[in-house]
Amino acid sequence: xxxxxxxxxxxxxxxxxxxxxxxxxxxxxxxxxxxxxxxxxxxxxxxxxxxxxxxxxxxxxxxxxxxxxxxxxxxxxxxxxxxxxxxxxxxxxxxxxxxxxxxxxxxxxxxxxxxxxxxx
Ligand code: SF4
Numbered sequence: 001x002x003x004x005x006x007x008x009x010x011x012x013x014x015x016x017x018x019x020x021x022x023x024x025x026x027x028x029x030x031x032x033x034x035x036x037x038x039x040x041x042x043x044x045x046x047x048x049x050x051x052x053x054x055x056x057x058x059x060x061x062x063x064x065x066x067x068x069x070x071x072x073x074x075x076x077x078x079x080x081x082x083x084x085x086x087x088x089x090x091x092x093x094x095x096x097x098x099x100x101x102x103x104x105x106x107x108x109x110x111x112x113x114x115x116x117x118x119x120x
Contacts, residue, residue: 005043007036016040048072052114053085055100060092060117067100070110080105092119 003018016030018040028040042048050072054064073081081104090100094117101111 003044005040007031007039009035009039018044020044047075049075049078051078051081051085051111053082053111055085055111056089057094057117058089058091059119060094061120062117065090065092065094065100065117066114067111068114069104070112073104073107073109077105077107081107081111085111092117 001020003020005016005018007014007016012032014030014032014036016028016036016039018028019026025041025044028037031037031040051069052066053068054066056063057065067085069081084101084104088101094100094113096113096116098113099110100113103109104111
């Protein structure tokens with residue numbers, strides 16, 4: 001089976017073709033550099049995503065605070081992480097990079113504030 005994808009590692013955006021056999025990567029073509037091969041293999045076998053969302057915040061000017069995972073997390077864990085994010089409420093003031101959820105879903109990744117929000 002062949003899978004087409006665009007490498008997003010750098011602005012070149014190389015068009016990659018990945019040949020999969022028995023759920024394993026047999027070959028990668030179209031990459032201009034070795035990082036493209038690594039990207040294609042990871043995307044096929046262990047896709048990761050940085051998760052951005054918002055959490056409810058009290059005593060701030062607006063009702064939700066934007067958050068982001070400190071590192072990419074496995075794509076299949078995004079719904080579990082969203083469940084944890086949707087269950088919490090925080091209090092202003094919050095500073096950018098404050099840890100909002102430590103070790104989300106046991107992934108050794110934190111959910112951190114992506115902006116500061118003062119108390120009103
Ligand atoms: S394969 Fe290399 S040159 Fe092409 S987009 Fe990926 S990182 Fe950039």
